[in-house]
Amino acid sequence: MTELSRAVDKYLDRIDPPPPPASQPHWIMERNEKAVALLLLSIPLSSPDSPWSQFPTLSAFTSHCITTTISQSQSQSQFKSKSKSAHKFTSEGPPPQQFPNQNVLDDPDALWMEDKWTAEEEAAADRTFTSQTNNSSNLTPMNDDQRKQWDMFYKRNQANFFKDRHYMLREFPSVEASFKTGREYCLLEVGCGVGNALLPLLTDSSEKTTLVGFELAKTAVDILKADPRFKAGQAKNRAFAYEFDITSNSPFPHKTPTSPPLTTSYADAAMLMFTLSAIEPSKHRAVLKSVIQLLKPGGSLLFRDYGWGDAAQYKLSENKGRVLERGFYVKQDGTRVYYFKLEEVKELLEELGMEVFELRNVRRQYCNRDEGERRRRCWVQGEFRKRGEKVEVNFLEKKTDVPAPNPKKKKGCVVQ
Numbered sequence: 001m002t003e004l005s006r007a008v009d010k011y012l013d014r015i016d017p018p019p020p021p022a023s024q025p026h027w028i029m030e031r032n033e034k035a036v037a038l039l040l041l042s043i044p045l046s047s048p049d050s051p052w053s054q055f056p057t058l059s060a061f062t063s064h065c066i067t068t069t070i071s072q073s074q075s076q077s078q079f080k081s082k083s084k085s086a087h088k089f090t091s092e093g094p095p096p097q098q099f100p101n102q103n104v105l106d107d108p109d110a111l112w113m114e115d116k117w118t119a120e121e122e123a124a125a126d127r128t129f130t131s132q133t134n135n136s137s138n139l140t141p142m143n144d145d146q147r148k149q150w151d152m153f154y155k156r157n158q159a160n161f162f163k164d165r166h167y168m169l170r171e172f173p174s175v176e177a178s179f180k181t182g183r184e185y186c187l188l189e190v191g192c193g194v195g196n197a198l199l200p201l202l203t204d205s206s207e208k209t210t211l212v213g214f215e216l217a218k219t220a221v222d223i224l225k226a227d228p229r230f231k232a233g234q235a236k237n238r239a240f241a242y243e244f245d246i247t248s249n250s251p252f253p254h255k256t257p258t259s260p261p262l263t264t265s266y267a268d269a270a271m272l273m274f275t276l277s278a279i280e281p282s283k284h285r286a287v288l289k290s291v292i293q294l295l296k297p298g299g300s301l302l303f304r305d306y307g308w309g310d311a312a313q314y315k316l317s318e319n320k321g322r323v324l325e326r327g328f329y330v331k332q333d334g335t336r337v338y339y340f341k342l343e344e345v346k347e348l349l350e351e352l353g354m355e356v357f358e359l360r361n362v363r364r365q366y367c368n369r370d371e372g373e374r375r376r377r378c379w380v381q382g383e384f385r386k387r388g389e390k391v392e393v394n395f396l397e398k399k400t401d402v403p404a405p406n407p408k409k410k411k412g413c414v415v416q
Helices: 002-015 021-041 058-085 119-130 146-157 173-181 198-204 218-226 228-235 281-293 311-318 342-351
Strands: 112-114 185-190 209-215 239-243 267-273 295-306 323-325 328-330 336-338 354-368 373-386 395-397
Touching: 119 311, 146 218, 173 185, 173 198, 173 267, 173 295, 185 281, 198 209, 198 228, 198 239, 209 218, 218 228, 218 239, 228 239, 267 281, 281 295, 281 342, 295 336, 295 354, 311 328, 311 373, 342 354, 342 373
Parallel strands: 185 209, 185 267, 209 239, 267 295, 354 395
Antiparallel strands: 112 354, 295 373, 323 328, 328 336, 354 373
């Protein structure tokens, strides 16, 4: 047995040499699985019925075993994937999503790919989610303390949950163009969290750019203010962050070093990045109105949030007792999330006097190769102008997206 173990190790060293240190934990696990499989298939060596007897050399036998092990592993992975795709939802949940024309798992090097929905798929999502009604009477009530829920969220996760949004200048070219002019420019973010969008923009902008963040959770504001990038901007009077409840009727707390508190029309642009979805739909109009009042004439509202039919919406619908109202759900951690349709975002902002410069769905497939799973993500993204030149709404699918240069990714963080 010892001799066989050494032979197996020697063979595996030759066909599967150690990778760089960063990849070794996964490699060691796979290596051990292969070695165990080879040893188990090799016993007993002396038996005439042993598979060893069918091969002239140990090398030939181990090659056969590895091929068999890989084949079995692929079969199990395919079975697992089929089993999950055939999962039956509860009577209150949606049917499983289908991917008839494309599959991110088909490309071994792809982590994600652009996605397109057919008219039938969009109609199916409408049928699934439009009819949903409140079933959360035993869970979080509609009027609970969301400030407390989000504060607890950031105490648990600190700055490690969401990835930094290095795509902002790429997705909103008007901001990059404004940065390059070298003129004074004020950019707000309402619901800034720990600065996943604000901090990269602070690094990429000119010295004449001021960035201001408003956030409900005090813990998130404290984390943001402790970041070295924010401290550097704060020292130059370029970065400000405030604890503030956007759903309240209180005036915004922002003030410049030389002026009293400002309440209206001082910002060149404002961002709502996955913020409006965390607020109950009955307050969406009032929140947007408050943000728009801060914009100068011609100022921009940059919007990105969860889209109707997103994979996470299917997941929440599968879990009984998560629906607060149509499209609005309570998550396991007590925070809420709303999923938007393009038409309702367009209608809401046009009612408030904004003009649509761009509005589209960003659709992607993401994969988890270890689990053999793929997820269909959908976000709504738009740019709106305050009393700007009228531009026809652009209902386009997301263009091919080029990853941001050298993004600082954090393991385990969520992509938004």
